[in-house]
Amino acid sequence: MIKSAEVVIIGGGITGCSIAYNLAKKGVKDVVVIEKDYLASGATGRCGAGVRQQWGTEMNCKLAMESIKFYETANEVLEYEGDIEFKQGGYLIVASTEKEHQQFKKNVKLQKSLGIEVNQITPEEATKIVPYLNTENIISATFCPKDGHLNPFTTTDAYAKAAKRLGVKFYTNTEVTGIKTDNTKITGVITNKGEIATSKVVNAAGGFSKEIGDMVGIDLPVYSERHQILVTEPVEPTQGPMVMSFSLNIYCQQTPVGAFIMGRGDANEPRDLRRTSSWQFLDEMSKTVTELLPALGGLRVIRQWAGLYNITPDKQPILGSVKELDGFYLAIGFSGHGFMLAPMTGLLLAEQILGEKTSIDISMLDKDRFERGELVLEPSVV
Amino acid sequence: MRIDKHPILEFQRGKKIKFIFDGKEIEAFQGETIAAALHAAGVKVLGKSIFKHRPRGFYCAIGNCSSCFMVVNGEPNVRTCVTMVEDGMVVENQNGKGEIL
Numbered sequence: 001m002i003k004s005a006e007v008v009i010i011g012g013g014i015t016g017c018s019i020a021y022n023l024a025k026k027g028v029k030d031v032v033v034i035e036k037d038y039l040a041s042g043a044t045g046r047c048g049a050g051v052r053q054q055w056g057t058e059m060n061c062k063l064a065m066e067s068i069k070f071y072e073t074a075n076e077v078l079e080y081e082g083d084i085e086f087k088q089g090g091y092l093i094v095a096s097t098e099k100e101h102q103q104f105k106k107n108v109k110l111q112k113s114l115g116i117e118v119n120q121i122t123p124e125e126a127t128k129i130v131p132y133l134n135t136e137n138i139i140s141a142t143f144c145p146k147d148g149h150l151n152p153f154t155t156t157d158a159y160a161k162a163a164k165r166l167g168v169k170f171y172t173n174t175e176v177t178g179i180k181t182d183n184t185k186i187t188g189v190i191t192n193k194g195e196i197a198t199s200k201v202v203n204a205a206g207g208f209s210k211e212i213g214d215m216v217g218i219d220l221p222v223y224s225e226r227h228q229i230l231v232t233e234p235v236e237p238t239q240g241p242m243v244m245s246f247s248l249n250i251y252c253q254q255t256p257v258g259a260f261i262m263g264r265g266d267a268n269e270p271r272d273l274r275r276t277s278s279w280q281f282l283d284e285m286s287k288t289v290t291e292l293l294p295a296l297g298g299l300r301v302i303r304q305w306a307g308l309y310n311i312t313p314d315k316q317p318i319l320g321s322v323k324e325l326d327g328f329y330l331a332i333g334f335s336g337h338g339f340m341l342a343p344m345t346g347l348l349l350a351e352q353i354l355g356e357k358t359s360i361d362i363s364m365l366d367k368d369r370f371e372r373g374e375l376v377l378e379p380s381v382v
Numbered sequence: 383m384r385i386d387k388h389p390i391l392e393f394q395r396g397k398k399i400k401f402i403f404d405g406k407e408i409e410a411f412q413g414e415t416i417a418a419a420l421h422a423a424g425v426k427v428l429g430k431s432i433f434k435h436r437p438r439g440f441y442c443a444i445g446n447c448s449s450c451f452m453v454v455n456g457e458p459n460v461r462t463c464v465t466m467v468e469d470g471m472v473v474e475n476q477n478g479k480g481e482i483l
């Protein structure tokens with residue numbers, strides 16, 4: 001194992017790989033990514049992989065817009081020999097309560113003001129996009145045709161391969177067990193396979209980010225919550241957009257291969273890092289989906305699994321440095337939407353680590369905003 | 383072809399029924415699977431593979447391999463090797479992944 005590095009990134013998910021790529025692209029030598037299992041073994045490889053610009057805060061809208069622009073040309077930019085399978089079939093988000101209907105009005109106004117191609121539409125108009133949508137309890141919907149989804153494995157692979165070509169070293173099946181400091185600054189990282197001297201560490205450990213904070217005695221304001229998801233047998237192209245409902249607690253997309261992927265979470269889950277799947281999920285999910293999208297009722301379920309959302313009090317990520325410890329950077333708390341923000345996360349973290357002016361001002365996304373009471377609450381999460 | 387006399391087993395065939403395959407009426411016995419009845423009637427191609435659209439037929443015969451997927455009464459991806467044939471059933475070849483609309 002390498003003895004020293006400029007930057008050590010903990011976590012080989014989409015976040016860690018994007019940060020590594022962006023740092024290397026900016027010319028940083030000796031960037032190391034440490035991953036305890038394999039790349040994309042965390043939330044990244046377990047996620048719904050949807051990307052949307054239809055957010056309720058300006059910050060999330062901007063991060064998502066720029067990230068989607070990147071994904072549109074990522075195969076070429078990352079010189080990927082495979083395919084990240086970006087399908088821009090849109091996101092159809094349905095409102096089934098008056099509260100949601102009103103919230104969506106505000107969201108759409110904000111999104112339009114930022115230049116996002118989005119409209120609030122009637123239930124009848126929604127059935128022109130998804131003919132089998134059950135509109136019985138739907139008041140309205142919003143639709144942005146540029147939203148979509150990609151393949152999280154190949155997307156991570158594309159970043160990782162591009163990063164490797166630029167000299168980034170990846171150590172998989174290697175676990176970070178401690179971080180060395182001299183109380184004010186970072187001096188090294190301890191793994192189960194040896195130590196690396198470094199002055200900069202990025203915590204990109206997803207659902208395990210709090211445990212990394214504990215290693216340096218910093219109590220990070222995040223917790224992890226199990227979210228479950230399933231995949232069906234493939235059928236011919238049937239559904240263009242991701243269909244989503246916050247109040248019904250469902251998102252459902254059809255991948256290019258034809259399989260439907262759908263998931264939901266449960267806020268009453270015990271917060272114990274479990275990633276097992278349950279029969280209750282299968283039961284609830286089947287009922288919800290057959291209610292909202294009856295045509296999918298006959299599909300067979302192939303597999304179900306679970307992953308961790310790493311959640312902050314305002315459902316916005318925590319990005320950037322911390323005042324307590326020099327050289328410690330956070331890219332955590334994505335609250336269930338870190339996949340779609342990863343291109344910007346990588347760029348912004350790289351810029352901040354190198355002391356450049358960041359493309360988007362992220363000072364409001366620091367971890368101390370909660371202490372200051374400066375929350376930027378995101379209303380539109382599933 | 384059906385085995386009528388077996389040295390050890392004794393078949394208790396159900397009553398004769400009829401189902402439709404490819405617009406044609408085919409005779410079967412109650413208690414047979416769709417794929418078995420088709421096999422007895424000499425039908426070898428049950429569907430086409432999903433990527434290269436090559437012929438697919440009876441293979442594992444225990445519901446595991448997906449080779450016998452057919453459209454039955456309008457429903458795609460039916461494992462005909464483990465689904466019993468019924469009187470009046472409409473069975474069609476399946477080309478590709480199956481359409482649910």
Ligand SMILES: Cc1cc2nc3c(=O)[nH]c(=O)nc-3n(C[C@H](O)[C@H](O)[C@H](O)COP(=O)(O)OP(=O)(O)OC[C@H]3O[C@@H](n4cnc5c(N)ncnc54)[C@H](O)[C@@H]3O)c2cc1C
Nearest residue numbers: 011013015036042043044047048050176206307338339340
């Ligand atoms: C079911 C589900 C559905 C989702 N749907 C979407 C969606 O549709 N769109 C979207 O944008 N987001 C979605 N998300 C969220 C998204 O998956 C995450 O926000 C994103 O993948 C986070 O990436 P990451 O790289 O930060 O974390 P992860 O992918 O979790 O990567 C962190 C990595 O760190 C490693 N690690 C942890 N501790 C250590 C250690 N001590 N030493 C070494 N390595 C360590 C882990 O093994 C892991 O691989 C979903 C999440 C789940 C669970």
